[in-house]
Amino acid sequence: MADAMAPPARQMGAIAWLRKHFFNTWYDAIFSIIFAVLIFWGLQALIGWAFVNAIWRVENKNQCTHDAGACWAVIESRGRLILFGLYPYEEQWRSTLACFAVIITIALSCLPRFWSIRRLPLLWVVGFGAFVLLMRGGFAGLPLVTSEKWGGLSLTIFIFSGVFVIGMPLAVVFALARRSSLPVIAKSTGFFIDIVRSLPLLTILFAAAVIVPLLVPEWLQGSKLMRVVVAFAVFFAAYQAEIIRAGLQSTPDGQAEAASALGMPYWSLVVDILLPQAFRNTLPSTINQAVITFKETSIVTIIGFFEVMASGNAAIGTGEWGNQYIEVYVFLALIYFVFVFGLSRYGAWLEKRMRLGHA
Template structure:
């Protein structure tokens, strides 16, 4: 057998340390900003400062905060007098003036119900159901009346921010359970349920929300007797809720599919039933996985409540239009829409910050 001589090694290779053998290419040092970067940053800062100053000058420095249209006749900035004079119709719509305290209390109840439902200690069916049910019943008690000496106010008089909050909490409270049911049926072992649910969800998701609302308020009553037609607000809520449930069901189904199959098999080996496995193992993990998409859907739904104006409901956007449609305030529609946009921004921003909080909490619990 021929003897194989070892390969000769250079001096550098002989003195190379083991830690340097597997090193990749040297990391590039972070380059210092050049003159072009400084110029671009300076110009961007100046433009941003100019825009911010123009906005502050229009809204605050030159803004007018009187109570009459005459105080805004010579104004060069925003006329916030329209908000001071017309805030009631923006927030409460056509609700009777002497009963608007009930609409205000109902709005506070809706916000408090949402806040309680967002608390981690309430994340169980035994606590969540009483919170939503109690808050919803109290809301309807104050806004509708008919008990405890409160005058009855029909749904045709409801409007403004109160109606927007009613639509939102109704869609969320009833849409989430329906979404969970649709997601579970979509994964059923029975082909009939699985395919039928898939067909219903796909058809609903292929239609715009405006089509759903228009069908619920205009087309469906034409096919039903007068006794079964119901209230226009109720029909809109049913259509909006089912539309939300179909979208949310796909989010929940994605979370269910991300749960490891081994955990389900382990629970079956321990003798756990399907419902125990679903409620204690798969659904909690699915919601944890799908929480970012769920919060995003909540934000989208909150902004989509403005679409009910198309079917004649007097929501926040419709109230805003009514606030400046009077002759003396018709020139100050920009201020009204800025005020309404601020309300939508506060709601959407709060939901986004809550989603970030929940995401960090889940990362801590891992």
């Protein structure tokens, strides 16, 4: 039996493999050669620019005149601005630690063993709380650094995780409210979600930053950054709620019937049975929404926050390093790529894992 089921031996030489995949017909061969030349030429140019001809260290920036290669010295000189914005130089270790706290939190919440109604929120309260305490300081001898001075990658991470921490529970509440059996709640939630989704993010953030202070008493305003994060979270929640709702609707009625027939209370039906399945069923869309949200954080520039993109612009905007804008943008692109590519690979891994029948 075992012999009969053994997979066919893979005995294909490199030549045979090339032949099968790239030179099967004469037009395959032409396209293969054209693209091979293009790829080779592109890679050669890129490697030449980024590594071979690159200048890594300079005594002063005037040495960055070499046009053939990148001058990575700009990153060394301006990197801290890009990563930390205007955060005080001597305190930047706190910003680094805070970023690690959130990155570890994100990584841990990717592990299925943390997926429970108690562990996940607890993890985020601790991780996110550590971030805010470290960034803000003002205790145990750490000087107070208010949120106006936060910037760079750490601000991007703060906004992203803040939007997630506030937006995700909100999305669950919206999704459940929209499916409520009470028409008043269902209709008004639906109306609210549709309104938020029909407004541009920029409008909502502007309203939170500029208009809310005119309407709301001062003690309720919070800082501008807080208002922007909350508004962003509401925007995120409106979209994510629809994703969760789709997940709830794709869960068969039999699940709710079985739970009721077993005498399980409503909250348990929602928390133990429906939501876990809804999240699993909609994982690709949820990851997609997270990727979009991460990239959209750069929009806060417009209301005067120096997140990583704006800090990058500031790094080259002074004129001193003005010629090295390509290097800076490549560096920024790499930062975004690491996060977004990581997220989508994780999504792909999860989907595969779940197809195999694991939780």
